[in-house]
Amino acid sequence: MFNGIIGLVFATGALASSCRVESLLKRMTLDEKLGQMTMVSGSFLMDDDGAELNATRVNYFVNKLAAQRPPLWQRNPFAPFGEVGFHHQSAAYQTTPLKIPMVYGIDSIHGANPIRDATLFPHQLALAASFNRSLAREVAGVAAKDTRAVGVHWNFSPSLDVGVNKKWSRLYEAFGEDPFLAGKWGSRL
Numbered sequence: 514m515f516n517g518i519i520g521l522v523f524a525t526g527a528l529a530s531s532c533r534v535e536s537l538l539k540r541m542t543l544d545e546k547l548g549q550m551t552m553v554s555g556s557f558l559m560d561d562d563g564a565e566l567n568a569t570r571v572n573y574f575v576n577k578l579a580a581q582r583p584p585l586w587q588r589n590p591f592a593p594f595g596e597v598g599f600h601h602q603s604a605a606y607q608t609t610p611l612k613i614p615m616v617y618g619i620d621s622i623h624g625a626n627p628i629r630d631a632t633l634f635p636h637q638l639a640l641a642a643s644f645n646r647s648l649a650r651e652v653a654g655v656a657a658k659d660t661r662a663v664g665v666h667w668n669f670s671p672s673l674d675v676g677v678n679k680k681w682s683r684l685y686e687a688f689g690e691d692p693f694l695a696g697k698w699g700s701r702l
Contacts, residue, residue, distance in 0.1 A: 537611055545609065549616055602664065618667030622686050624652070625659035632659060637672060637698070641688040646701040653702040673699040 538546075560567045606612045625631035632655055634640070640649040653670065660668045675695050676687035688698040 537613060540611060541613075545611070545613070549613070552617070616667065617665065618669055619660060619665055620670070621656040621660045621668045622670040622672055624656045625663075628659055628663055632656075636685040637688050638676070638685045641694065641698055646698060649698060650701050671699045671702045 541549075602614055606614065619625070619628075621628075621631075623636045624633035626633055634652045634656070637649075640652060643649075656670065657668060671688075672683075672686040673695055674681075674683075674687045675692050676684040676690050678684075688695040
């Protein structure tokens, strides 16, 4: 009976958010905490041919570690966007004792490129070269909508790295080498 009352209190939101978080953190196992901090590549959860989820891998990362990143929209061009996120969140809710949603995100720095049929744009360096911060904001808005449409709540953008080392392989994802300008551009998005 006591667990039923606690479940009802959580389900109805009758407990303040900070109290709920504190209570959940105290009851989470170490594996569950690690799972919420682990970002597993979507391709890792797929079978070797990339056509279907690998049940053993999903069981380990979803049931044991509550893995983070739904992979199907990256590897399966036939999977409907929203259905994939819903499938993984449902699995996490049904198979984990505390029913905590998964936290996951994707790189949508120049559009939601991992998502099939999403709009792609020039990288942040090219947008900065345009000197048009309003355009950059529009680009970020489209990327955010495309990303949110598949149930992803966390977009790894904007990238506010400062590109001073020309050997850095992802320099194009920065707004340039000036920290002041990178901050101005990033705050606009």
